[in-house]
Amino acid sequence: GDWAEHGSVDKTGFIIFAGSPDGVMDEFHNPYAYNLLRLDTQGGHVTERITGHVLSGIEFPSINTTIDQITYNVSSNFDPALTPDGNILFSSVQANGSRAGGKGRVMLCVDNWDGAYPRPIYGNCEDEIGGACGRSQAKITYGDRKIVFVESPYTNWGVGQLAAVSWDAPYNKTYEKLSKDEGGLYRSPYPLPDDRMLVSYAARGDFGIYWFDSKNGRAGEMVYSDPEWNDHQPAPIYVKYKPRWINTFTAGKNFGVTTVTYQPFDQVKVEGYPHSWATWICFDTTLTDLPVGPYAHQRAKATKQGDVKAVRIVEGTQCVEPDSSRFKVGAGKHLLGGCRSSSNSGTAFQQRRIIGYQNVEDDGSVVTSQTADTPYCMQNLDERGMAVQTALAWAYLRPYHGRICSGCHDGSYRGRAFQNTHAKALYNWWY
Structure with a gap:
């Protein structure tokens, strides 16, 4: 060529x-x-x-x-x-x-x-x-x-x-x-x-x-087609469209105030972590389209506003094991873990640890700040602290950013209109 x-x-x-x-x-x-x-x-x-x-x-x-x-x-x-x-x-x-x-x-x-x-x-x-x-x-x-x-x-x-x-x-x-x-x-x-x-x-x-x-x-x-090689990834050279820049970073001299949440993070700077936290809000933890059933990817029971008392925030950690002799895949397959379990995770599908908990308002809304650049999922907890629903996808926040969630749904974001919900958790957005 x-x-x-x-x-x-x-x-x-x-x-x-x-x-x-x-x-x-x-x-x-x-x-x-x-x-x-x-x-x-x-x-x-x-x-x-x-x-x-x-x-x-x-x-x-x-x-x-x-x-x-x-x-x-x-x-x-x-x-x-x-x-x-x-x-x-x-x-x-x-x-x-x-x-x-x-x-x-x-x-x-x-x-x-x-x-x-x-x-x-x-x-x-x-x-x-x-x-x-x-x-x-x-x-x-x-x-x-x-x-x-x-x-x-x-x-x-x-x-x-x-x-x-x-x-x-x-x-x-x-x-x-x-x-x-x-x-x-x-x-x-x-x-x-x-x-x-x-x-x-x-x-x-x-x-x-x-x-x-x-x-x-x-x-x-x-x-x-080169008979001696597999030919892949054609990329013609031409004038491509000019995409618009989506600026969700902190801008200008107001370093420490987010463009999304306008929330000061000076207290985080004092602790020595200049941009390690972010904020997310869920308007209604009971808004869901998942069926009730016995499996982990389903709801344990139907919930209405006021039934979800708190959320548990669970971090997913990647598996790193430098000594392969100490690692066994499928160690818990005879239990609940299945073939994807390991000697590191027991009966779980992956290694996890708890980031923390946050109270849910009586209208089902919740807002919290937590570490950014960390994979996490959420669990809805009832009055006994039992999980009634577990998120099916790993989420993550970028430093200083804010994320908005309309509910615990499952599906595409394309064509989804967010309801103009005046949730009680909005009053705690600043803290």
Whole structure:
């Protein structure tokens, strides 16, 4: 190929990529747990131009770079791609508890470029088409605004068939199978502004780059195929859309006051943690669409406003065991833990520890501040302190940020309207 340099650009933005620390295992005990990181190509100056200062990140002055982790999942987040409105679309392995019979799910998720507001889009619900299949390499088409992704029979596959849901209404009614050729495998879809799409495809043998024939649902004209190599990830060079910047960081000289909550954190500075806390609020912990049942992913009983007395905030910790001889997978499989248990977690599906508790108002609302950059889930507690419902996904907060939750629902954020609820917890937002 032609590897010669063809011109230059005046400035560049961020680079979002997936990386895994060494020696970490995910919730299935795979030897990796990827999360998304943001690389500042100008040593922190890109963030500084947007927010007024470099808020967080690890500086690498020798290569003029600042890197900040923006997602905090216990399992993997991977395959980031830019959306037309400036968000980051990616695949996220959701394996908290007994989701999908303990198999977990791979959902399509969207987050701000700073990691401030992750939102499930498709694949996280029990009744969504595809079940516990793999969903990866998602991109958004231009004309009809579809999310095109690779749907695999197994969560750890990177090849499969092409499927799509509407970006504006990602529900079962907009789901469709794009590829009709069940004999071949697809990878790396790449939509173009003229409504064509490049794919990596192989009927057998090695993969090549093809134009996708959307009318017939199969690979069409071949673009390039090296018989000695598998060819993946076509990325045409063209003028892309200019996304809007979503500034959710602290801005300007008011360092210590958030743009979301306007909450002073001077007391945290005194303790020596300049940006380690954040705030979240739930308008109604009893607002849910999950059924009542005996399983961990269901509600233990129906609740109304006033029944939930407190929430327990549970941290998920990644499994790190440098001595493999001391680690055994499936140690609690004869008990409640199943095959995903281990000698570290006993009967639990993953390692956990309690961050703390917070009282719930009699209208079901709750607000609290806690450590940021920490994966956590919540449990609703009744008057006896017993858990009546446990969250099915790991959440996380970024430093100084505020998160809003309408209730303990399960589903997509696209098309969901937040009710204008004047919750009692709002009065405690400042403390």
